[in-house]
Amino acid sequence: MRVWQRNATVYKRTWKLNILPNFFEPFLYLLGMGLGLGAYINQMEGIPYIEFIAPGLLISSIMWGATLETTYNVFVKMNFDRIYDGILTTPINPKDLALGELLWGATRGTIYGGAFLSILFLFGMGLHWGILLIFPLIFVIGFMFATIGLLFTSMIKEIELFNYFFTLFLTPLFLFSGIFFPMTQLPEAVQMIAWFTPLYHGVELSRGIFNQIWSVDLLQHLTWIIVVTLLNTYVVLRAIHKRLYN
């Protein structure tokens, strides 16, 4: 919690500088993809293309925001700025520290997601009561991706290795998790693989909430996310403890 506050104190100073892109990014995506591609693809699964992709893009923006925080930013604080060396001499122990960074990653994810959501509202999407469910979901998804980013960070020694994480893990997730086209488009084997990946479940949940398609499937996706988040939190706290207490 104290570590979360530390990050918040830093962010209070810099937020004016870095919040604007959070709003532009969705705007550009929706314009480029929605209006550009949307001109050729009128409808996808019975809804306008722009509305088909918007709920998924929202979730992916949380993914980018949360992982950026617990990968590069944590790595720099841990290995270059040596900020953790100082913090760990205080009553904060490595697990407190890791939990604080996870909460902060989730918070940054939520800020990305919140900005994205506000643009969607401006476009007139998701204006119904069911949308209230998206708020807790944004935070949970942020937390999940924070744990995924931090787990990778706890394993690597060189900052260059993040390229692998982003190019070989997050980018495929971004492209093959049903954001731009329905998963049924893909071979069954790929769909099977997708079931084991985190973004897919978030995208399905978000689309269900936006389009108010309430089915048991949504509960399944939610359960998957919660179980994976809890397991991963446990694993990553241990990994960071091992990395910082030796």
Next chain:
Amino acid sequence: MPKSAPIIKATNLTKLYDTLKAVDGINFQIEPGTCYGFLGPNGAGKTTVMRMIYCVTPLSSGILEVNGNNVMKRMSAVKRGIGVVTQDDSLDYDLNVINNLLVYARYYDLTKEQAVRRADELIEFFQLGEKRQAHVRTLSGGMKRRLQIARALINKPSILILDEPSTGLDPQARHHVWAKCHELLEQGVTLLLTTHYMDEAEQLCDKIAVMDQGRIITEASPWDLIKSEVSPYVVEVRSDEQTRQKILTAVADQIDFHEALSDRLLLYTADAIPLHAQIQDMNIPVKTLLSRRASLEDVFLKLTGRELID
């Protein structure tokens, strides 16, 4: 009068990194209100000992108690009682001077009012008032070190740990740091420092442990170390090999012992004046002939060897 209980007590303290014995079964006790120094070349294990005391490195074996708390069992109790100035600058570069102190105060769960009051005291004590709102990046090396020490004192610790506090500082800044350390000692704070500067150890420490290869070779007050390990005075002769040999033969019965280095001859003695005169009277060409008091540096080099350590 009974001696007060030690504030830090290590029994058979050992740290293994794989097969490397970084700290090899050492014992020491530190009395409250004193300054205790670990002296040793790089890689001797000084920093590892410090890290075990402030609970960021687990012990491989042995017992280490700080303020009566076992460092492996009561970690946060231990950490609450100490302040740490790490060897590498660990200031928070994303924050300004005052926020470095306030954010740190939060890690110790100080209330906002307590934190502000304490931060103001420390800013005054370390003469950082003008830099209160300044960004850490803009501070000089000396100011950064002062801020680090100030930050370590935010929770009013009874023990302050300084890992090479004056490395990389200019002479003015070093003396300022030492002066502050003396003031803290007067306030009753126990100081624990590592250094490889002999003058620093002589200036500050009541007791010194000389470490090499994970072991404590010897432990005493600086002056006792000089008296027991070397002689009070040194006569240094710089000349060609032949002359040095001649001198050594001539004075052999008047010195306690000697060290023959590649370029110099060091003659250790209880009284330098007659020795110095005798060599002068020999009327042979020497490049330099000087007498001086023996220092901790002589002790250090004698104990840990003169070869370069990488």
